[in-house]
Amino acid sequence: MSAELLKTSLSILLQGLLTTLLLSAAAIVGGTLIGLVAAILRTFGPWGTSRVAKLYTELFRGTPVLITLMFIYFGVSYFGYAIDVFAAGAIGLSVYQGAYISEVFRSGIEAVPKGQWEVSQILGLTKTQTFFSVVLPQTGKIVLPPLIGQYLSLIKDTSIVSMIGMSELMHGGQAIVDRVGQPVEIYGLVAVLYFVVCFPLSQWVRHHDRRSLPS
Template identity: 90%
Template sequence: MSTELLRTSLAILLQGLLGTLLLSVASIVGGTLIGLIAAVLRSFGPWGTSRVAQLYTELFRGTPVLITLMFIYFGVSYFGYAIDVFAAGVVGLSVYQGAYISEIFRSGIEAVPKGQWEVSQILGLSKTQAFFTVVLPQTGKIVLPPLIGQYLSLIKDTSIVSMIGMSELMHGGQAIVDRVGKPAEIYGLVAVLYFAVCFPLSQWVRHHDRRNVLS
């Protein structure tokens, strides 16, 4: 690969990486909120809402993320509305990843000793107060490593959003390959950039797990 091609390719890919990072952050926030709500409904909601949350979880965990993205992006236009490709990507990834995140949160909630609830009741806290002040902070510590692992999966899933035309890292790589060829070199650069984002997070998870084992 020539120096000039490397320079111009990196400029395009870094611009795509910015789109990937923005999409990832927005989807992480959305997926975490959706997942937490679904986990709470499954754990504490009345039968009807609990069943709806369970159906949501099973539905999206049992279908490909591309189907979710296609349904949101093209399905909205079918009903006479328009949705921005970035918004479609955020909604699609948030809804899809939220189903997996809800199971992580639910496992964390169930891992908190039931005695914590009893102590909270003795202290006069309502169930809502006990959840937000006692249970949720402990749940956060329990679920943080698997949650970061799921975020890594989400970051890599952003590459699929190129299928609906969003200009992110993979889309930028495809555009360069279509113009100049050299797929091995270009996709190699794309892989390096994904690695640069994901590797520090994976190392943090590994370090956190090792520290927990030693403690």
């Protein structure tokens, strides 16, 4: 690969990386909120909402993320509405990853000792106060490593959004390969950029897991 091609390719790929990071941030926020709400409904909600939350998690965990993206992007257009490709990608990834994140939160909520609820009731706290003041902070500490792992999966899933025409990192790499060839070198650069983003997070998870092991 020539120096000029490397310079041009890096410029395009870095623009795509910025889009990937923005899309990842939007989907992480959306997926976390959706997942938390679904976990609360499934754990504490009335029978009807609990069943809906369970159906949601099973439906999206049992289908490919590409189907979700296609359904949102083309489904909205089918009903006569226009949706920006970035919005479609962010919504699709949020809804899809929210199903997995909800299971992470649900496991964390159930891992909090039931005695915490009993002590809180003795102290006069309502169920809502107990959940947000006692249970949720402990849940956050429990679920943080698997949650970061799920975020890593989400970041890598952004590459699939190129299938609906979004100019993120993977799409930028495909465009360069289509124009100049050299797929090994270009996709190698794409892989390096994904690695630069994901490796620090994966190392943090490993470090946290090692610290959590009993000495």
